[in-house]
Amino acid sequence: MPAQSSVGRLRQGLIPLAAAATATLLFAEPAAADWISPERGGSPNADAIHSLYMILLVVGLIVFFAVEGLLLYTLWKFKASRGHEAKQIHGNTKLEIGWTGGAAVLVVILAIVSFAKLGEIRNPPNSDPAGFRVAAIAEDPGTNQKLPPNKQGLHIKVTGYQYGWRYTYDDGNPATQDPYTYRDLYAPTQTTVLLSITSSDVIHSWWIPELGGKFDAVDGFNNWTWFKIPADKAGVSFRGQCAELCGRNHANMTASVKALTPSEFDAWLTAKRTELDQSAKDAAAQRAVVEAGKELK
Amino acid sequence: MAAADVTTTKTTEQTLPKVPLLTAHSVEQEVTGWRSWVLTTDHKKIGIMYIVAALVFFVLGGVEALLIRLQLGTPDNTLLDPQTYNAMFTMHGTTMVFLFVIPIMAGFGNYFAPLQIGARDMAFPKLNGLSFWFYMAGGVVFYSSLFFGAPEAAWTTYAPLSDDAYTPGFGTDAWIFLVHLTGISSLVGAVNFVVTIANMRAPGMGWGRMPIFVWTILIYSVMLIIALPVIAVGATLLLTDRHFGTNFYDVTGGGDPLLWQHLFWFFGHPEVYIMIIPGFGIISEVLPVFSRKPIFGYKAVAAATASIAFLGTLVWAHHMFTTPSPTAVLVFFMIGSFLIGVPTGVKIFNWIFTLYQGAIEFKTPLLFAVGFLSMFLIGGISGIVLATFPIDWQLHDSYFVVAHFHYVLVGGAMFSIASGIYYWYPKMTGRMMSETLGKWSFWFMFVGFNITFLIQHSLGLDGMPRRIYEYGDIGNWGTWNLISTIGSFVLGIGLLLSFINGYRSLKNGAIAGPDPWRGNTLEWFIPSPPPVNNFDVVPTVRSVEPLKDIRQEVASRSGAAEAAPEPAAH
Ligand code: HEM
Ligand SMILES: [Cu+2]
Numbered sequence: 001m002p003a004q005s006s007v008g009r010l011r012q013g014l015i016p017l018a019a020a021a022t023a024t025l026l027f028a029e030p031a032a033a034d035w036i037s038p039e040r041g042g043s044p045n046a047d048a049i050h051s052l053y054m055i056l057l058v059v060g061l062i063v064f065f066a067v068e069g070l071l072l073y074t075l076w077k078f079k080a081s082r083g084h085e086a087k088q089i090h091g092n093t094k095l096e097i098g099w100t101g102g103a104a105v106l107v108v109i110l111a112i113v114s115f116a117k118l119g120e121i122r123n124p125p126n127s128d129p130a131g132f133r134v135a136a137i138a139e140d141p142g143t144n145q146k147l148p149p150n151k152q153g154l155h156i157k158v159t160g161y162q163y164g165w166r167y168t169y170d171d172g173n174p175a176t177q178d179p180y181t182y183r184d185l186y187a188p189t190q191t192t193v194l195l196s197i198t199s200s201d202v203i204h205s206w207w208i209p210e211l212g213g214k215f216d217a218v219d220g221f222n223n224w225t226w227f228k229i230p231a232d233k234a235g236v237s238f239r240g241q242c243a244e245l246c247g248r249n250h251a252n253m254t255a256s257v258k259a260l261t262p263s264e265f266d267a268w269l270t271a272k273r274t275e276l277d278q279s280a281k282d283a284a285a286q287r288a289v290v291e292a293g294k295e296l297k
Numbered sequence: 298m299a300a301a302d303v304t305t306t307k308t309t310e311q312t313l314p315k316v317p318l319l320t321a322h323s324v325e326q327e328v329t330g331w332r333s334w335v336l337t338t339d340h341k342k343i344g345i346m347y348i349v350a351a352l353v354f355f356v357l358g359g360v361e362a363l364l365i366r367l368q369l370g371t372p373d374n375t376l377l378d379p380q381t382y383n384a385m386f387t388m389h390g391t392t393m394v395f396l397f398v399i400p401i402m403a404g405f406g407n408y409f410a411p412l413q414i415g416a417r418d419m420a421f422p423k424l425n426g427l428s429f430w431f432y433m434a435g436g437v438v439f440y441s442s443l444f445f446g447a448p449e450a451a452w453t454t455y456a457p458l459s460d461d462a463y464t465p466g467f468g469t470d471a472w473i474f475l476v477h478l479t480g481i482s483s484l485v486g487a488v489n490f491v492v493t494i495a496n497m498r499a500p501g502m503g504w505g506r507m508p509i510f511v512w513t514i515l516i517y518s519v520m521l522i523i524a525l526p527v528i529a530v531g532a533t534l535l536l537t538d539r540h541f542g543t544n545f546y547d548v549t550g551g552g553d554p555l556l557w558q559h560l561f562w563f564f565g566h567p568e569v570y571i572m573i574i575p576g577f578g579i580i581s582e583v584l585p586v587f588s589r590k591p592i593f594g595y596k597a598v599a600a601a602t603a604s605i606a607f608l609g610t611l612v613w614a615h616h617m618f619t620t621p622s623p624t625a626v627l628v629f630f631m632i633g634s635f636l637i638g639v640p641t642g643v644k645i646f647n648w649i650f651t652l653y654q655g656a657i658e659f660k661t662p663l664l665f666a667v668g669f670l671s672m673f674l675i676g677g678i679s680g681i682v683l684a685t686f687p688i689d690w691q692l693h694d695s696y697f698v699v700a701h702f703h704y705v706l707v708g709g710a711m712f713s714i715a716s717g718i719y720y721w722y723p724k725m726t727g728r729m730m731s732e733t734l735g736k737w738s739f740w741f742m743f744v745g746f747n748i749t750f751l752i753q754h755s756l757g758l759d760g761m762p763r764r765i766y767e768y769g770d771i772g773n774w775g776t777w778n779l780i781s782t783i784g785s786f787v788l789g790i791g792l793l794l795s796f797i798n799g800y801r802s803l804k805n806g807a808i809a810g811p812d813p814w815r816g817n818t819l820e821w822f823i824p825s826p827p828p829v830n831n832f833d834v835v836p837t838v839r840s841v842e843p844l845k846d847i848r849q850e851v852a853s854r855s856g857a858a859e860a861a862p863e864p865a866a867h
């Protein structure tokens with residue numbers, strides 16, 4: 001068939017085109033990373049998602065340039081005003097099997113790459129020795145919880161509500177009430193922080209882009225994820241906001257994660273606990289007064 | 298079936314003998330004026346009513362979109378309050394899906410599927426009318442909520458936000474009724490399409506000679522029949538949760554909020570294909586006609602469409618990657634979604650190779666079809682990116698997703714609809730639309746669309762969630778949103794030009810004649826607009842392109858004299 005030769009020529013033209021596109025992209029990456037790729041830098045899982053995305057982006061751009069290039073070439077080359085006749089071809093089985101196979105191979109490659117990256121994204125590592133001292137974490141069966149190899153980490157419970165976030169810091173002491181904060185989550189660097197995310201009303205979604213992906217907060221479910229902030233990010237505040245429509249004030253349901261050095265965090269936690277103990281004592285004292293008043297009557 | 302039309306047969310020719318050839322007990326007077334539309338059971342009139350009504354809803358949805366974009370044009374804008382903003386995107390999304398794309402495809406299907414298979418009407422003409430009026434009822438009930446409190450829980454209406462505890466008032470109920478009414482409309486219509494296509498094809502038109510557009514209407518119908526009952530159940534459970542004290546979606550009463558998401562997306566994902574597959578059909582008609590070449594790989598295109606439909610019903614939970622779900626489930630839905638990339642890629646190549654080695658005429662329908670190809674590709678690529686669930690963890694419910702599905706629904710479905718309108722307008726009205734205005738419209742739309750939505754990928758990558766009525770002055774958000782808003786008005790101008798074009802050409806357009814584009818399918822065999830009974834004689838079909846065969850036959854009989862192409866009016 002005469003179709004073959006020009007198709008062949010076309011293929012030869014596309015390979016350099018695709019190569020050029022890839023090269024441009026790879027060189028352009030560091031400079032342009034802020035508008036063509038997801039946020040990263042606050043945690044290894046965010047970094048791994050970023051690199052997986054970059055692989056897909058490169059493949060996607062090659063496909064994009066190849067196909068759009070072929071389309072534009074076809075439009076330019078075969079416009080009727082050039083005065084040639086349309087070739088009455090009904091198909092070409094070899095070609096068709098070729099691109100079906102090609103697409104299938106591409107898809108398999110993408111699946112393999114995704115699986116290769118999955119562990120890094122999904123499974124939390126151990127805390128660094130220099131990190132905040134962490135306790136063993138109880139297993140939460142029937143959920144998507146993943147634990148670090150040594151099964152230790154700092155567990156923080158994240159509860160979404162209309163319209164805010166509450167964080168409960170599991171201090172490993174079941175006897176006392178756990179410290180808690182709203183909106184601002186304080187976290188030690190170099191420490192594996194495991195989040196169990198839930199809601200007390202409608203569905204919300206926890207998302208701090210630089211610390212990795214988002215996870216929905218659903219009443220009645222624990223949705224687990226983790227982050228581990230590198231040492232050099234101490235003092236940084238990572239911003240984020242609710243990512244699931246939760247009502248009229250959804251836009252203002254912001255959150256931030258403030259990274260502290262392990263010792264700063266230790267001090268902060270102790271202060272929080274003292275504060276809590278103090279207010280518990282105050283409350284008890286007040287209750288005693290009220291009770292006493294009742295008895296008087 | 299078609300023979301039942303005894304009463305409308307006209308016997309005006311003087312040569313007839315003065316003996317009655319037919320006896321009828323009564324002759325119905327021909328209805329004229331508005332009643333001829335309201336009472337009609339003619340598939341062509343019903344088709345036009347669908348198309349016009351859908352375009353009216355499209356204008357409403359478009360105005361809502363522009364209000365959304367105006368609000369987002371600058372950081373901390375106060376044009377719309379949060380309640381109005383939520384109502385606007387809820388109504389916009391719902392309108393575009395339920396009241397614009399699905400019904401306009403039903404409109405094209407109604408008008409052209411019977412013509413393309415050489416039928417005189419749909420199998421059940423009265424049901425066909427019923428179907429249209431259920432659609433109108435759905436639209437009217439939904440829009441009446443503007444006066445009673447509009448819905449604000451998004452077109453996905455997730456429980457428990459949509460429960461009466463969090464969203465009391467009429468709005469969400471109106472949404473539920475819209476789902477039920479348009480659902481009945483589509484179900485009835487779908488059954489009608491399936492029966493018509495299965496039973497009423499012209500002699501010689503086996504399954505392998507059916508135009509691709511008819512294939513896609515068939516697949517669209519089958520998918521509606523599979524998907525709609527599920528959302529009908531889901532919405533009914535929501536209604537009883539809201540008003541009759543049940544707890545299907547309420548965790549505190551033993552229900553499960555994720556049940557809603559499963560039911561919704563079991564319908565919602567196929568819905569996306571329901572919206573785009575007839576568009577595939579339109580493209581598959583337009584590309585061969587304007588490149589003067591048969592479709593490349595007819596069987597592959599039909600089979601790829603069917604397999605997209607099949608896989609499309611198995612991937613619903615790729616919308617639920619961020620819910621608390623086991624990794625194995627996520628993997629299954631990721632792989633399923635990847636697989637859809639294969640038949641989609643096949644189709645894109647088949648379309649490009651339909652153009653390849655053709656003699657391409659750059660008429661407006663072709664421009665929109667090519668626009669579709671180039672932008673649907675982008676939506677397909679970003680779709681694969683989103684199907685990779687760890688990446689979706691970053692991008693889900695962000696502006697990246699908004700960009701992705703507008704590339705599919707506007708760059709894809711809407712451009713295919715524009716292509717279809719420019720292509721078939723001469724058949725429906727008997728007049729051509731202006732090519733000059735059409736081309737201006739195309740370029741405004743193409744450029745405006747890409748300005749609006751390309752930049753939204755970056756917004757999502759930079760952490761901007763969707764469905765937020767305001768944002769602070771963070772990074773580049775302000776600039777990028779402003780660009781997007783400007784683009785949406787350029788797109789709006791493009792659309793306006795086409796509306797003006799369509800309106801003016803009704804009176805001023807050049808007379809089209811039966812076959813202005815030298816089409817391949819049977820609708821071009823008959824006058825424009827076609828007579829009530831469509832075909833006086835139904836030709837025997839010998840290939841996928843019966844009209845090309847007829848033209849060649851005529852040419853060979855009348856010698857070389859005919860070889861010159863008809864002057865395509867502009
Ligand atoms: C004509 C130009 C259009 C513009 C400028 C536009 C713009 C927008 C904007 C700004 C949003 C809000 C995003 C958010 O807040 O999350 C949106 C949402 C949406 N749009 Fe469009 N849109 C257009 C056409 C369409 C069409 C043709 C469809 C087709 C079916 C469509 C379907 C949707 C859907 C389903 C949503 C989601 C609504 C929701 O979040 O509940 N849009 N659009
Ligand atoms: Cu929210």
Ligand SMILES: [Cu+2]
Binds near residue numbers: 565566569613615616
């Ligand atoms: Cu989907």
